[in-house]
Amino acid sequence: MANFFIEVIVPVPLPKLFTYSVGEELQHQVSIGKRVLVPFGNQKLYAAVVYGTDTATPEGYNAKSIISVLDEVPVVTEKQLSLWKWIQNYYLCNPGDVMQAALPAALKLSSETKIILNPEAELHNAMLTDDEFLVVEALHSVKSLTLKEISKILDRKHVFPVVKSLLRKNITLSVEDVKEDFKIPLVHYVKLSAKTEDAGFMKKEFDKLEKKAPRQLDIMMQMMMMCQQFPEGKVPQRELLKKSGSNSAALQQLVKKNLLEIFLEKEIERVKTNNEDFFTLNAAQQQALNHIQEGFSSKKVGLLHGVTSSGKTEVYIRLIDECMKKGKQALYLLPEIALTTQMIHRLEKHFGERLLVYHSRFTDNERATTWTKLLDASTTDKPFLVLGARSSVFLPFNNLGLVIVDEEHETSYKQFDPAPRYHARDTAIVLASLFDADVLLGSATPSIESYYNALTGKYFLAELFARHADIAPPSIQLVNIKELTLRRQMKSHFSPLLIQSMQEEMNNGKQVILFQNRRGYAPVIQCHHCNWIPHCTNCDVALTYYKRADILRCHYCGYSTQIPKKCPSCGDTDLRQYGFGTEKIEDELQIFFPDKKIARLDLDSTRGKNSYKEIIYRFETRETDILVGTQMVTKGLDFDNVSLVGILNADNLINFPDFRAFERSFQMLLQVSGRAGRKDKQGKVIIQTYNPSHSILEFVVNNDYKAFIDFELAERQKFHYPPYYRLTEIILKGRQAETTEAAARLLAAELRKYFPDTMGPVAPVVARIKNFYLRTIMVKNSKKISNSRTRAAMQSAFEKYRLSEKSKGILVHIDVDPV
Ligand SMILES: [Zn+2]
Ligand SMILES: [Zn+2]
Numbered sequence: 001m002a003n004f005f006i007e008v009i010v011p012v013p014l015p016k017l018f019t020y021s022v023g024e025e026l027q028h029q030v031s032i033g034k035r036v037l038v039p040f041g042n043q044k045l046y047a048a049v050v051y052g053t054d055t056a057t058p059e060g061y062n063a064k065s066i067i068s069v070l071d072e073v074p075v076v077t078e079k080q081l082s083l084w085k086w087i088q089n090y091y092l093c094n095p096g097d098v099m100q101a102a103l104p105a106a107l108k109l110s111s112e113t114k115i116i117l118n119p120e121a122e123l124h125n126a127m128l129t130d131d132e133f134l135v136v137e138a139l140h141s142v143k144s145l146t147l148k149e150i151s152k153i154l155d156r157k158h159v160f161p162v163v164k165s166l167l168r169k170n171i172t173l174s175v176e177d178v179k180e181d182f183k184i185p186l187v188h189y190v191k192l193s194a195k196t197e198d199a200g201f202m203k204k205e206f207d208k209l210e211k212k213a214p215r216q217l218d219i220m221m222q223m224m225m226m227c228q229q230f231p232e233g234k235v236p237q238r239e240l241l242k243k244s245g246s247n248s249a250a251l252q253q254l255v256k257k258n259l260l261e262i263f264l265e266k267e268i269e270r271v272k273t274n275n276e277d278f279f280t281l282n283a284a285q286q287q288a289l290n291h292i293q294e295g296f297s298s299k300k301v302g303l304l305h306g307v308t309s310s311g312k313t314e315v316y317i318r319l320i321d322e323c324m325k326k327g328k329q330a331l332y333l334l335p336e337i338a339l340t341t342q343m344i345h346r347l348e349k350h351f352g353e354r355l356l357v358y359h360s361r362f363t364d365n366e367r368a369t370t371w372t373k374l375l376d377a378s379t380t381d382k383p384f385l386v387l388g389a390r391s392s393v394f395l396p397f398n399n400l401g402l403v404i405v406d407e408e409h410e411t412s413y414k415q416f417d418p419a420p421r422y423h424a425r426d427t428a429i430v431l432a433s434l435f436d437a438d439v440l441l442g443s444a445t446p447s448i449e450s451y452y453n454a455l456t457g458k459y460f461l462a463e464l465f466a467r468h469a470d471i472a473p474p475s476i477q478l479v480n481i482k483e484l485t486l487r488r489q490m491k492s493h494f495s496p497l498l499i500q501s502m503q504e505e506m507n508n509g510k511q512v513i514l515f516q517n518r519r520g521y522a523p524v525i526q527c528h529h530c531n532w533i534p535h536c537t538n539c540d541v542a543l544t545y546y547k548r549a550d551i552l553r554c555h556y557c558g559y560s561t562q563i564p565k566k567c568p569s570c571g572d573t574d575l576r577q578y579g580f581g582t583e584k585i586e587d588e589l590q591i592f593f594p595d596k597k598i599a600r601l602d603l604d605s606t607r608g609k610n611s612y613k614e615i616i617y618r619f620e621t622r623e624t625d626i627l628v629g630t631q632m633v634t635k636g637l638d639f640d641n642v643s644l645v646g647i648l649n650a651d652n653l654i655n656f657p658d659f660r661a662f663e664r665s666f667q668m669l670l671q672v673s674g675r676a677g678r679k680d681k682q683g684k685v686i687i688q689t690y691n692p693s694h695s696i697l698e699f700v701v702n703n704d705y706k707a708f709i710d711f712e713l714a715e716r717q718k719f720h721y722p723p724y725y726r727l728t729e730i731i732l733k734g735r736q737a738e739t740t741e742a743a744a745r746l747l748a749a750e751l752r753k754y755f756p757d758t759m760g761p762v763a764p765v766v767a768r769i770k771n772f773y774l775r776t777i778m779v780k781n782s783k784k785i786s787n788s789r790t791r792a793a794m795q796s797a798f799e800k801y802r803l804s805e806k807s808k809g810i811l812v813h814i815d816v817d818p819v
Contacts, residue, residue: 033074295460306464308674328401358388520544522577601629
């Protein structure tokens with residue numbers, strides 16, 4: 001038999017596929033989508049994915065041979081490979097980049113891979129081969145091993161099959177899996193103490209509670225009921241407090257009295273039911289559902305514009321159920337942060353074991369398991385529902401019928417670093433088209449792009465504007481802080497109305513959320529005499545002052561330094577703080593509300609393990625009265641006791657120098673307003689601003705999405721921005737300002753030959769980050785030119801640029817459709 005060549009994807013950032021030869025004994029094993037072990041460069045080995053099998057004999061060089069075939073059946077489907085190819089072409093990245101992003105680490109072995117023992121493995125009942133046993137023994141003494149080391153231990157060159165088998169049996173983990181912040185989520189549970197079995201003791205304690213502590217009594221009564229419903233009488237603390245409407249302080253008292261015990265435990269998988277009897281949809285939901293079903297009869301993609309609390313999820317569940325009844329798979333995409341346990345439970349109730357969850361907080365091993373389950377699904381007729389974040393578009397579906405993209409406006413659907421810089425919503429639409437599946441995008445504040453597609457008839461539009469019966473939309477009030485400042489009526493950063501409303505709501509036992517889009521204490525320190533401002537030594541940006549740590553810190557690189565005693569430029573000691581961040585708000589609130597508990601939710605306060613969960617948990621259980629935060633408080637959180645949301649300064653959102661600033665502020669302000677007043681009472685929103693007549697604020701107050709869209713589309717059309725024009729941002733990074741500038745000019749000139757509307761190069765607002773000088777080029781092109789022609793033109797501009805000496809040593813990032 002003649003020599004036979006294949007094309008493979010190697011997970012390296014190079015813009016090509018690689019050709020290898022296959023020896024006669026392996027030829028019958030090779031097929032598209034299987035992994036093969038290949039030698040690469042200097043003594044490296046990689047598991048590469050077979051992309052093509054009828055490759056022509058390479059000319060001008062001798063192709064190396066593959067070493068072995070790792071899989072019996074393909075681990076990547078042909079549909080996935082088509083999607084990878086689309087991503088590579090559309091987002092202008094390398095095939096290896098897409099493979100890196102798409103495959104879970106357990107499927108991405110290389111000679112550099114390190115493995116460790118899985119701390120949760122049950123070794124005593126595992127069936128190990130002799131080789132596997134030797135590796136496990138070695139791991140008991142040395143913690144981690146590279147594949148090279150394993151090959152020494154086994155005295156054999158090719159150890160991939162052994163390692164693959166250990167990973168599949170969950171006995172080892174590959175080190176990439178072990179994420180810094182990964183921890184099995186623990187939950188607080190409450191149990192009746194052993195003493196409560198003593199009837200005399202119980203009677204005595206209950207009598208006391210009845211007289212002195214009615215709140216604690218409520219908890220006990222609730223507990224007695226709930227413990228019947230949970231296995232071993234372990235009731236999740238969160239649910240107990242919610243049902244009894246009480247707080248954790250009262251609960252702690254009961255622990256002290258020896259009535260209850262609280263303990264941390266792995267979240268119990270509740271009895272999985274496959275609940276066929278559905279809640280009934282209200283009239284508005286039913287109408288939206290009908291509309292959507294009708295829409296799918298003529299269009300493949302629809303947009304559901306539904307206000308907060310209108311019950312979009314119930315509509316999704318109906319659609320998913322129908323899809324699965326037809327024997328097809330469904331994908332439900334959510335932004336990472338909105339993918340909560342609450343949501344998982346809700347879907348589990350309906351779909352039981354057919355629900356698969358996929359997100360980055362899982363270990364890679366768990367992700368690989370989901371991958372395999374879906375691959376195996378091709379041989380059964382059991383349809384799965386996948387609930388997942390961005391990266392679940394890469395899973396091996398084989399019979400996809402429906403994709404839901406909830407919160408479709410969320411920018412976190414776009415991957416920024418590393419390449420591929422793909423948008424999960426747009427990728428999901430392409431994925432669905434490979435299966436001829438339906439796609440429903442949903443949002444309370446749809447992105448301009450999606451709404452435009454609905455207006456122009458590319459998508460159908462369904463609306464759901466009626467809220468659940470007992471929920472009224474919040475009342476939104478603007479406060480003119482310019483006027484109040486002139487009249488000297490501001491109390492620090494708070495208007496009298498805000499302070500007064502906070503007091504009132506908290507007197508009624510309600511909670512408050514305050515939103516400020518800057519972290520730290522003061523964003524700027526300035527010398528009052530000469531206007532000197534401290535800057536980062538590695539980046540061109542002013543340092544932020546942190547009071548508690550008493551340091552100045554850079555938000556881009558983390559550099560920190562002491563605040564100088566006097567101005568290094570003129571020697572004056574009058575250094576003043578300007579602006580305010582979340583830390584300062586937290587501090588000042590303590591002065592106005594000394595007896596209230598205040599917490600802060602931002603990037604700084606959530607750095608530690610589990611701290612995000614802790615902060616949310618304390619607020620949910622009403623231990624905290626006021627939550628101050630950045631946009632983190634706007635995402636996917638439902639607190640039913642919050643009746644007031646205050647926005648301290650709307651102007652720094654609106655005035656942000658980006659063409660999307662209006663869209664982002666409109667979305668953010670409406671989303672944060674949606675946090676106020678969930679049940680039984682109309683919530684209040686107070687927006688402080690220097691410019692209350694700004695059109696964006698008017699749209700927010702009137703909750704008028706359509707007026708906003710008209711206004712914004714006119715602007716976009718006038719200034720040649722999306723959705724009328726397509727943008728590609730190119731970022732060049734270099735060690736010297738001059739060489740970076742020269743390279744950027746050259747590249748811009750090449751691009752301009754094809755795209756006359758190319759802007760730049762310009763130095764961005766922060767022109768140096770971590771000692772890399774930055775230049776950006778923005779390519780604008782009309783949507784009338786086809787995608788493939790655009791890509792081809794761009795590729796040839798890049799090829800010419802790379803021929804020049806000026807391009808050497810300069811990093812280039814390409815971001816197609818930047819958000
Ligand atoms: Zn000075
Ligand atoms: Zn810096």
